[in-house]
Amino acid sequence: MSVYDEGDGVLDLRVESMTVEAEGVLTLVLVDPDGGRLPEWTPGAHVDLWLPEVVRQYSLCGDPDDRSRYVVAVLQAPDSRGGSEYIHRLLRPGDRVEVGGPRNHFALRPAKEYLFIAGGIGITPILPMIREADRRGAPWRLVYGGRSRRSMAFLERLRGYGDRVLVWPEDEQGLLDLDTALAANDDGLAVYCCGPAGLIAAVESRCATWPTDAVNFERFTARDLSALSSAPVTVTCARSQLTLEVSAAESILDALEAAGVGVANACRDGVCGSCEVAVLAGTPDHRDSIRSGAELDDTTSLAVCVSRARTPELVLDI
Template identity: 50%
Template sequence: MLIHERRDEADDVVSLTLSRADGGELPRWSPGAHVDVALADGLTRQYSLCSDPDDRLRWRIGVLREPDGRGGSRYVFDKLHGGDIVEVGEPRNHFALEPAPHHVFVAGGIGITPILPMIARVDAAGADWSLLYGGRSRSSMAFVDELPRDDGRVTLAPQDETGLLDLDGLLATPRPDTLVHACGPGPMLDAVAAAMTAWPPGALRIERFTPREVELPGADEAFEVEFRTSGVTATVPPDRSILAVAEEAGIVADWSCREGTCGTCETSLLAGRAEHRDAVLTDEERDAGSTMMICVSRAERGCARLRLDL
């Protein structure tokens, strides 16, 4: 795809507007979707689409420079400019906007990107909504000028001016018929979940850009996996993932991040119980036990065998 435009949006944040090189229409997507962007040296990173889903000619992504990251954002900042060509995958959505009479959005830093089209969609539908948007400072908070600011529904909370987000004040008391969508740094999302312990199941939707920290009861154990479609059964040792074992057996499995954040490797679980370590599935989806992310998740302790539709 062609980088139609690159813009500075805030301190250490740029946006890339993408279009097909031949000028054709792009695939449809819905608020909350992200795409894979292939970078140099085998790097692939996932970025949320933050433009208008009804615009079939342009996609926009926002990228935060992460000096201590694995090199993806440095490549974007240092190497990609208007007129360059990049490979971009199909949109995927594990953070879909669900219908509700009332919506509360919580964004931290670059987590505003998937929230932007959500707000536009619910606002156009006439639904009730509010946004709490935090960042290190005002100058680091991207896309502020695109937010409605004249009716009190948007609260900006730069940390250097207001301190940490008052999540208890916002979320401690459950609200009927309300969904909360949150995206941002891991500690902020953990704090959102902690503040919502009294809310009914399913009221919170989260998207994480980094792996979820999981407390493990002990050392990993070996287990068997039956890859039903491929007719292969293999042992997954403690130091290997299901995805790695599948690849070693010649089984083709889709993947992108290999850290449980993108959802590309989601695989149907036909039998057995998974120990979910991903940052994609909701608690309800984990409890249902019908799928798992094979790049990070394993068999539950005491479960000696999984059967996967792969």
């Protein structure tokens, strides 16, 4: 039995357990209250947790083969806007949580060899990727940095992988030695990186000349779009038979909602991918925090919460 219908999009799950995984990091195990099987997911996937007044995205870090539970790890962020603070201070085993997804914009593609780079809580999507790389028999290495060993989650689990894992606490060794980690741009090497904005930027700059499909990122926060200008765009909703004039000052999502066109959405800042809509005509200007490299040239869909158009008109399948 499944508790999820592809059209529903939101699950009502129970918090089965909560475990202190590291300093400031809680692991949550979420299950169906009636014991049902949960939707399938693949390494790199995340879910939306619908918390009081906020929706937050968390990577799944358990075993994809275990359909009985979802496992996420939540860092208590000092600048929390309500998500992690609520989970750490108020959420307790037995409570119910609405969960959206899972969705995967950080999928592990086939490669000859993998280099995983994680910073802090960015280790969470990497854990099931390591398991999958092992299953495929592909060589892999992990470089894992954090403020200190006390704050770095899942060290005990990673210890079993031996010298394939390089643990790099900043208080002992300084910043990650990315120059050494990324010294070899071997044919067939795929890089998967998740962590804070500074780590993402540092890896991006060192891999600027690499093939666009060789380096993949999962971001915690949305890109800064303040320097980008926006032009008005005409949006035609093919199924709704509506044509909207979207001003430069409003998002496509806001214009659709004002016209009564419902679109699933969670984060509204280009991080979660829940508002992806198929594009039938026109060229999107992708401004989300999901795509990178060759994915920025995709013309088949766009995230209507932040993205715009490179053409005067877009026709959407909605």
